[in-house]
Amino acid sequence: MRPGRRTARPGDVPPGWADAFPRHGPRHAALVRSCTPLTRSAGARHRTARAAHPRGPPERNTPGTPGAAVARGVDRDRGARGWREAVALDTDIVIVGAGAAGLSLAHRLSPADACGAPGVSVTLVGPPPGPLRPPARTWCFWEAGPGRFDAAVTASWEWLRVRGPRGAVVRRPIAPLRYKMIRSDDFEALVGRDLAGRPLVRRVEATVAAVTARPDGTVRVRGTDAAGGPVELRARWAFDSRPPHRPPPARTRLLQHFRGWFVRTERPVFDPAVVDLMDFRTPQPTRGLSFGYVLPTGRRTALVEYTEFGPAPLTEDAYDRALDDYTRRVLGTGALRVLSTEQGVIPMTDAAFPRRTAGPVFRIGVAGGATRPSTGYTFAAVQRQSEAVAAAVRAGRRPAPPPPHPARARLMDAVLLRALDTGRVDGPELFLRLFDRVPAARLLRFLDGRSRPYEDLAVGARTPVLPMLRTAAELPWLPRRSAP
Incomplete structure (x- = not known):
């Protein structure tokens, strides 16, 4: 199901995916309050990096600096090969992409309480302003109590609601959890301020053309800056959040496509205490399903989205007609003003996304399979992946x-997607039944991929058992096909 995934505007699907997915418009309580930099930020051979270091040309990591120590010691699994001599690096770790995955990993690789720890230099490479920079979007997730990024949270809720096609309503409290909404601009500003105070983290604006593993076990990142000048970095590890040029082979491919309006109404019509997670009082398509999704930020303001699971996205005009019908006829908002919009497409697929491409090069975020195929939730999985990678680096392990x-x-997820795609199950009825018959805390653990086996069985028992069993039985015999 759709709620809680990243949102975007037309053009957010990477060009390499266009054929398959049509384009559409306190760890420690006592912190050291001030730290002497362990080393100046590791250098690079390009104008952008030089401009970021006005005090002089940036330095390369050499034996004796923290970065070089990490370059020699972090890969313990190399065994007898080892690092027999120091390898000159521009940075220990380079992160390609400055979205949720890249920013989250940089943030966790350089915690504020690590001032006394061996330094790990991190270079975060993001595209310069222009068409390659992703538009603003919204991420949603749930967690218990205060969270790491609460300063960027736009709104949060303790109640969720699902509405059936014929008016049935399921409303559930989720305490002690809260369903949280973060705007990407606020998240980027919060993490950006944090990274600006980290002496071993620097940011580079460049369009990356290639990330290449080298025979000596290092990785080279090449690209161009905003002025067209060459950018080249050599690192011990690279984490790439760019999607692959072509999606991996899959048995099932659906699209979760949507458009949202940030609206202000003339009269109070929204309940700011409740999220309408899935409202199926929308006209249902012949294939797939559709629903409304309402995130109220006040009595008169909300993000209202129209979402479909189906084979292809709609035109912008078709989305707007659907949103106009949903807000006026279904929600009864009356006159309203559209403040801004969001639009996007998320692949819903059982494809296996490789997390390692070559040697010291890894994929993270959506490119590394962080999106939950059946729901579109991504943000929480990105945080778990980022923390696991950072913990491995701190422990000197291979940070896969x-x-x-x-x-x-x-x-x-593969069974559910196949059952929906074949029409063996009624999507709106299935989701309404799950929210009605499964305790909220258990269902949210299931949706987050953190449930136990017996809980998965309990959730499965609340689905149409025979169609799901038939689908599960045929999956092993279905070939995984490349995107056309």
Whole structure:
């Protein structure tokens, strides 16, 4: 189901995916309050990096600096090969992409309480202003109590509601959890301020053309800056959040496509205490399903989205007609003003996303499979992956991102997607039944991929058992096909 995933505007689907997905418009309580930099930020051979260091040309990591120590010691699994001599690096870790995944990893790799720890230099490479920079979007997730990014949270709620096509209503409290909404601009500003105070973290604006593993076990990142000048970085590890040029082979491919309006109404019509997670009082398409999604930020303000699960996105005009019908006929908002819009497409697929491409090069975020296939939730899995990678770096282990979702959850997602795509189950009825018959806390753990096996069985028992079993039985015999 759709709620809680990242949102975007037309053009947010990477060009390499266009064929398959049509384009559409206190760890420690006592912190050291001030730290002497362990070393100046590691250098690079380009104008952008030089401009970021007005005090003089940036330095390369050499033996004796923290970065070089990490370059020699972090890869313990190399065994007898080892690092027999220091390798000159521009940075220990380079992160390609400055969205949720890249920013989150940079943030966790350089915690504020690590001033006395060996330094790990991090370079975060993001695109310069222009068409390659992703538009503003919204991420939603749930957690208990105060969170790391609460300063960027736009709103949060303790109640969720699902409405059936014929008016049935399921409303559930989720305490002690809260469903939280973060705007990407606020998240980027919060994490950006944090990174600006980290002496071993620097940011580079460049369009990356290639991330290449080298025979000596290092990685080279090449690209161009905003002026067209060459950018080249050599690092011990690279974490790439860019999607692959082509999506991996899959048995099922659906699209979760949507458009949202940030609205202000003339009269109070929204309940700011409740999120309408899935409102199926929308006209249902012949294939797939549709629903409304309402995130109220006040009595007169909300983000209202129209979402479909289906084979292809709609035109912008078609989305707007659907939103106009939903807000006026279904929600009864009356006159309203559209303050801004969001639009996007999320692949819903059982494809296996590789988390390692070559040697010291890893994929993170959506590119590394962080999006939950059956729901679109991504933000929480990105945080778990980022913390696992940072913990591995701190411990001197090979920092391979772990699977963002357990194999059991991926199998259940594959069954659900196939059942929806074949029409064997009625989507609105299925989701309404789950929210009605499964305790909220258990269902949210399931949706987050953190439920236990017996809880998964309990959730599965609340679905149409025979169609789901038939689908599960045929999956092993279905070939995974490349996108056309």
